[in-house]
Amino acid sequence: IVNYPYPPSSTHWLGTDPSGRDVFARMTYGFRVSISFALLLTVINYSLGAALGGIMGYYGKRVDLVGQRILEVWSNIPFFFLVLIVSSILQPSFILLIFLLSLFGWIGMSYLMRGEFLREKAKDYVSAAISLGATDRQIIFKHILPNSLTPIIATLPFAIIGGIGTLVGLDYLGFGLQGKLPSWGEMLQIGND
Numbered sequence: 001i002v003n004y005p006y007p008p009s010s011t012h013w014l015g016t017d018p019s020g021r022d023v024f025a026r027m028t029y030g031f032r033v034s035i036s037f038a039l040l041l042t043v044i045n046y047s048l049g050a051a052l053g054g055i056m057g058y059y060g061k062r063v064d065l066v067g068q069r070i071l072e073v074w075s076n077i078p079f080f081f082l083v084l085i086v087s088s089i090l091q092p093s094f095i096l097l098i099f100l101l102s103l104f105g106w107i108g109m110s111y112l113m114r115g116e117f118l119r120e121k122a123k124d125y126v127s128a129a130i131s132l133g134a135t136d137r138q139i140i141f142k143h144i145l146p147n148s149l150t151p152i153i154a155t156l157p158f159a160i161i162g163g164i165g166t167l168v169g170l171d172y173l174g175f176g177l178q179g180k181l182p183s184w185g186e187m188l189q190i191g192n193d
Contacts, residue, residue: 017190026182033181037094038163044102045159046152049109054148056110057117058140064114075107087175094177101166109151116148 008015014023056067083100090096120126121144129139164184170176171185 017187023187026187027184030182030184030187033177034164034167034184037098037167038160041098041101041105041163042156042159044098045105046109048102048106050113050152052106053110053113054117054140054145057114058121058136058144060118071107071110075104079104083170083175092176092178094181097167097170097176112151113148116151117144120144120147
C-alpha cells in the first residue's frame, strides 16, 4: 500500500499531492497554463477595448453617447453570477473561460482609450493632419494610436497578473479549469485540505 502524499525529497522537490503527482512538475505546468491564459485574455481584452474606446473617442458625439450608454449597461451585468450559471450548465474549459472573461474584461481599457483618443484628438497635430487631407484611418493609426499607447503599456503587467489571479480564484472555487490540466487554484485547494 502506497501512502501519499510524500514530503519533499531529492526526487520530489516539493513532495507529491494526495494522488501521488509531483507538486513541482504540476506547479511548473500550471504556470504555463496560467500565463497562456492571462496573455491570451489580455490580448483579446486590450484589442477589443482599444478598438471600441478609440472609435468612441475619435468619432465622439452620437457614437460616443450611444457607446457610453451601452458600456454602462454592459458593465452592470454581474460577472460572477454569469460564470456560476454557465459553469452549472457547461463544463468550464480554457476557451469557455477566455470567452466569459473577455465579455467583460475589455470595458476598463475602452474607458482609458476613449479618454486618450479624446485628449489626442484635441491637439494641433491632428488638426494639421485633417487640414492636409488625411483620412480617418490615417489619423487614427498613424497619429493618434501611437500617441495613445500609454494606458496599454502602463497597465499590461497588472492585467496579466489579474488574469492569472482570476484563473486561480475560479479554480480554487471550483468554477475554473477542470479535468487533467493542472492549475494553481486546484493545487491551493488540495493544499488547504
